[in-house]
Structure formats: structure tokens, C-alpha cells
Amino acid sequence: MKLEIKNVTKKFKSKTAVNNFSMVVEHGQCVGLIGPNGAGKSTLIKIISDILYADKGEVLLDGKKISNMKREIGYLPQYPDFFHWMTAKETLFFMGQLSGISKEKLIDEVPAILTKVGLINEQNEKVQTFSGGMKQRLGIAQTLLHKPSFIVMDEPVSALDPIGRREVLNLIQEIKHDTTILLSTHILGDAEEICERFVIMKQGKKIEDTTINKLITNNQESVVHLEIASSDLKWVELIEKLPYVKNVELIGKRAKVRLDNVQLNKNRLLRDALESNIDIVKFEVGSSDTLEEIFLKMVVSV
Amino acid sequence: MTPLYILTKKEYVQMFREFKIIWLPLVFMFLGATQPVVTYYLPSILAALGGNQGITIDPSMTQQDGAQVIAATLGSQFDQLGIMIIVISMMGIIQSDKANGMLDFILTRPVKVGAYIGGKLLSNFSFIAISVMLGYFVSYVYVNFLFNNIPFLEMILAIVFYLIWVLFILCFTFMISTIFNGQGVIALISIVCLLIFKIFSGLHPIIDLLNPAGMSQHAMMVLITGSIDSHLYGNMFITLVWITLTVTFSHYWISEKKYHKN
Numbered sequence: 001m002k003l004e005i006k007n008v009t010k011k012f013k014s015k016t017a018v019n020n021f022s023m024v025v026e027h028g029q030c031v032g033l034i035g036p037n038g039a040g041k042s043t044l045i046k047i048i049s050d051i052l053y054a055d056k057g058e059v060l061l062d063g064k065k066i067s068n069m070k071r072e073i074g075y076l077p078q079y080p081d082f083f084h085w086m087t088a089k090e091t092l093f094f095m096g097q098l099s100g101i102s103k104e105k106l107i108d109e110v111p112a113i114l115t116k117v118g119l120i121n122e123q124n125e126k127v128q129t130f131s132g133g134m135k136q137r138l139g140i141a142q143t144l145l146h147k148p149s150f151i152v153m154d155e156p157v158s159a160l161d162p163i164g165r166r167e168v169l170n171l172i173q174e175i176k177h178d179t180t181i182l183l184s185t186h187i188l189g190d191a192e193e194i195c196e197r198f199v200i201m202k203q204g205k206k207i208e209d210t211t212i213n214k215l216i217t218n219n220q221e222s223v224v225h226l227e228i229a230s231s232d233l234k235w236v237e238l239i240e241k242l243p244y245v246k247n248v249e250l251i252g253k254r255a256k257v258r259l260d261n262v263q264l265n266k267n268r269l270l271r272d273a274l275e276s277n278i279d280i281v282k283f284e285v286g287s288s289d290t291l292e293e294i295f296l297k298m299v300v301s302v
Numbered sequence: 303m304t305p306l307y308i309l310t311k312k313e314y315v316q317m318f319r320e321f322k323i324i325w326l327p328l329v330f331m332f333l334g335a336t337q338p339v340v341t342y343y344l345p346s347i348l349a350a351l352g353g354n355q356g357i358t359i360d361p362s363m364t365q366q367d368g369a370q371v372i373a374a375t376l377g378s379q380f381d382q383l384g385i386m387i388i389v390i391s392m393m394g395i396i397q398s399d400k401a402n403g404m405l406d407f408i409l410t411r412p413v414k415v416g417a418y419i420g421g422k423l424l425s426n427f428s429f430i431a432i433s434v435m436l437g438y439f440v441s442y443v444y445v446n447f448l449f450n451n452i453p454f455l456e457m458i459l460a461i462v463f464y465l466i467w468v469l470f471i472l473c474f475t476f477m478i479s480t481i482f483n484g485q486g487v488i489a490l491i492s493i494v495c496l497l498i499f500k501i502f503s504g505l506h507p508i509i510d511l512l513n514p515a516g517m518s519q520h521a522m523m524v525l526i527t528g529s530i531d532s533h534l535y536g537n538m539f540i541t542l543v544w545i546t547l548t549v550t551f552s553h554y555w556i557s558e559k560k561y562h563k564n
Binding site: 051071073079098 | 403
């Protein structure tokens with residue numbers, strides 16, 4: 001299943017939630033849609049799953065309008081909520097039948113899928129007694145039930161506690177081999193764990209479409225991470241004036257020192273430190289930013 | 303199995319689980335019994351409560367015709383408390399699905415908006431119609447027992463006309479529930495509008511022709527006079543047009559996705 005999003009724009013009164021957004025998701029890919037709160041992720045996901053209409057642009061699945069392809073889509077909302085008076089099993093029967101699966105088939109498949117999401121022991125309990133994590137898992141079961149070739153998930157783990165989060169992430173890991181997945185999150189670590197490709201959104205616009213490796217290589221700049229005793233912090237101010245030092249960022253006792261040519265100059269810096277009789281706790285050469293920092297920089301600065 | 307069937311069945315199961323299937327018919331049966339019983343015992347009640355302060359009741363004055371009593375069941379019980387009860391039991395019909403996201407969820411499945419609306423209206427109308435008929439039947443039995451017999455055909459005709467007005471009540475509440483998001487607002491608007499329709503019925507023939515509450519008026523007239531008013535068919539046709547309009551508007555509102563809050 002190939003998903004094409006073409007120039008989608010959606011306005012709410014004066015606010016533009018999604019602004020001329022385009023992307024293509026190839027068959028079998030797992031794409032993480034990342035952005036800060038209010039970036040328009042949920043709106044975009046709702047447009048993709050045909051809950052909202054776009055003001056402009058269109059969403060095509062295999063070249064066909066998404067509204068004609070509902071059978072092929074599995075949708076997991078941010079806070080899946082079902083009819084409280086239904087049991088887990090009834091919920092899956094209800095949603096399954098609405099997706100056009102016959103009752104006979106569901107009798108076979110529902111217990112299997114409930115086992116997969118770990119709700120088989122709660123199958124006859126009412127949804128109103130379920131915790132957030134259980135509802136999320138039931139939501140995933142519902143998403144997978146009709147074997148869609150394309151799954152859209154809106155913040156599948158953001159609202160969960162660490163245990164629930166782990167359970168759901170493992171589930172997604174399992175299913176990602178069989179289907180195309182698009183999921184949104186504002187937590188980079190989650191996307192990093194599941195997806196190979198990231199699309200970063202800010203104020204309704206796509207600001208980056210990349211893979212995790214590219215993201216790191218592009219932003220990789222070797223720096224010297226330096227940790228020294230607090231009594232010697234004055235020296236940090238001095239090295240900033242050295243000709244081969246580009247700049248120094250000081251956070252607490254740790255300094256991040258950017259050099260003109262790290263390979264060449266790191267030893268000069270070390271020698272300088274030794275000559276000045278500095279109490280060195282740590283001296284390390286590494287990449288300048290964690291993924292989190294790269295993400296923050298993009299979202300805040302662009 | 304079509305989505306219409308599945309959604310209709312779901313509504314019935316929900317009525318069972320929420321015990322609506324018990325209390326709504328009971329309420330209407332109670333309402334149906336109230337009018338004949340209170341009317342019958344009114345002289346005794348007045349005599350007992352009035353004491354001997356010089357009030358005398360001429361029993362022949364209070365002796366009412368059975369047809370009038372059952373017409374009063376429709377006009378003063380069902381059309382007042384009855385309307386409120388129907389509206390209150392139906393105000394969440396779409397609103398609750400909007401609030402918990404099930405409407406969105408259901409429509410991400412290959413389900414047509416028509417099937418969704420159809421399932422809701424089919425199940426709820428059949429249920430309310432049965433409740434109202436039960437209440438009406440209880441009233442009929444009491445009237446036959448305490449007053450005089452009512453011709454069977456007139457009794458049936460009257461309830462058929464009345465049920466068209468009930469269908470309008472349901473579709474109107476349905477539309478309001480589709481448009482607005484607060485239960486209180488939905489109940490208030492529906493009850494006020496429907497009671498206004500009711501108050502305006504019988505004021506002027508032209509207004510009556512356009513007024514869906516005219517169907518209730520016609521039902522009462524059939525019972526009291528035993529004959530069908532010449533304006534009935536026009537009024538019935540226009541009421542059906544109103545019903546179609548409310549349903550079409552709800553369909554438009556949901557399929558254009560105007561129900562989202564922002």
C-alpha cells in the first residue's frame with residue numbers, strides 16, 4: 001500500500017493546522033510523524049483516516065481516494081474509547097462486523113487477537129473497567145482485526161505509564177513487519193525505537209523528512225566534552241580565547257568545546273589543560289548532539 | 303450482515319444493558335393510567351380534600367366521555383411529560399457518540415452515514431413507538447373499564463396519527479443532538495421547541511397545517527368526533543416533509559463532518 005498525501009491544507013477559523021503538507025509512504029515502511037504539541041499531527045492523522053476533510057489537497061491510498069479504501073485502513077485514535085457497556089470481546093465483534101468480517105470468521109479470530117494483545121483473560125469484562133493501557137491495547141486489537149494493509153496511530157504511547165508504554169511498543173514492533181505504519185508522537189525516543197523514517201512537523205509544515213542515520217550524520221559534529229573540578233572553572237573562560245577554539249558551552253561543571261579541527265587540536269587542548277594544572281574529571285570526544293537535541297534545535301529554531 | 307443491521311442490533315443491546323427497555327415503557331404505562339384514573343376519582347378526591355367548606359360537586363358535571371379521557375391522555379400526559387421523557391431519553395443519541403469519539407471511530411470503518419442514522423432511528427423509533435403504544439393501550443383498558451367503550455378503529459387510527467408526531471419528536475431531537483454538544487442545551491432546545499409547536503397547534507387552521515404537532519391534534523379529534531378532519535392529509539404530508547428535512551439535515555451535518563468542535 002502506497003500512501004500519498006498531496007498538498008494537504010486544513011484551517012480552523014484563523015489557525016492553519018496543516019499547511020501544504022505532502023509526503024509519500026511506501027509499502028512496508030514505518031514512518032514516525034514527530035512534532036511538538038500543536039504542530040498539527042493529530043489533525044493530519046485525522047485527515048488521513050478520513051475523520052476530517054482537508055480544505056485543500058488530497059490523500060490517496062494506492063492511487064484511490066481514502067474514503068473508498070476504509071477497509072484497508074486501521075485507525076487508532078489518541079484516546080481510544082469504546083462503548084462502556086460492551087465487553088472487550090463484544091467490542092471487537094462490533095467493530096469487526098462493521099469492517100465487513102463475517103461472524104464465523106470473527107469467532108476464530110477474536111480470541112487469537114485478544115491473546116496477542118494480552119487481553120484474553122479480560123475478554124468478558126466491560127470496557128468501563130479498563131485502564132488506559134488496556135483500552136490502548138484493545139484499540140490496537142481493533143486496528144489489526146480486519147488485517148488492514150495500512151495502519152495509522154495517533155500518539156499510541158504518549159498517554160501511558162512506562163509499563164503500558166513498553167507493552168504497546170513491543171506490540172507495534174511485532175506488527176510492523178506485516179503492514180505499513182504511520183504513527184505520530186511527540187516523544188522522539190518512541191519513534192526512534194520503532195521507525196526508520198521520521199517526518200518532523202512544525203506549525204503544520206513538514207520541516208524534515210529523513211531517516212535516523214541521516215539525521216545523526218548530518219548533524220554530527222565532533223566536540224570535546226569536558227568535565228572539570230568546579231574550582232578550575234575560570235580556565236574554561238580562558239580557553240574560549242584560544243585561536244583554535246570556536247566556542248564553549250558551559251552547563252554546570254560540564255563544558256562542550258567546539259574546535260576548529262578536532263582531530264588536530266584536541267591534544268593541544270588537553271596539553272593546555274595539563275599545563276594549567278587543571279583537575280580533569282572527564283575528557284571525551286563525541287558527537288555534539290543527542291537525537292533529542294537535534295530534534296529540539298529543529299523544532300525551536302526553524 | 304449489513305452495517306445497518308449491526309448498528310440497529312447494537313442499539314437494542316444498549317437499551318437492554320441500560321435498562322431503558324424497562325423504564326421507558328413503564329413510564330408511559332404509568333402516564334397512560336394516570337389520566338383515566340385521576341379523572342374517574344376526581345369527584346371523590348375533590349370531595350375528600352375540599353372538606354365541607356360549602357363546595358358541592360354535581361357528579362353529572364364531572365362525568366366525562368371515555369373518548370375525551372383517552373384524548374386527554376394524548377394531549378395532556380403524552381404531549382407534556384411524555385415529550386420531556388422522550389427528549390431526555392434521546393438527547394444523547396448522537397451527542398454521546400460525538401463526545402466519546404465513537405462516531406469518528408465508526409465512520410473510519412466502511413459504514414455509510416445513512417446506515418448509522420438509519421440504525422439509530424429504526425431502533426429508537428420502534429422502541430419508543432412500542433412504549434407509547436403500551437401506555438396508550440393501558441389508558442384504553444382503563445377507559446373501557448372506568449368509562450365507556452371506544453370504537454376500536456378510531457382508537458387505532460388515533461395512535462397511528464399520534465405516532466407520526468412521535469416520529470417527528472424523535473427526528474427533531476436527533477437533529478438537535480447532532481448539531482449541539484451539551485446535553486443540557488440539547489434537552490432545553492428540544493423541549494422548548496416541541497412544546498411551542500404543541501402550544502401553537504389548534505390556534506389557526508393554516509398554522510395547524512404546517513405544524514407537526516397538528517398530528518397530535520388530529521389524533522385527539524378522531525377520538526372525540528369519530529371522524530377524520532379534512533386537513534389531516536395535508537398536515538400528515540407536511541409533517542412527513544419536516545421529518546425528511548430533519549433527517550436530511552442530520553445526514554448532511556454528519557457527512558460533511560461539521561459536528562467537530564473546532
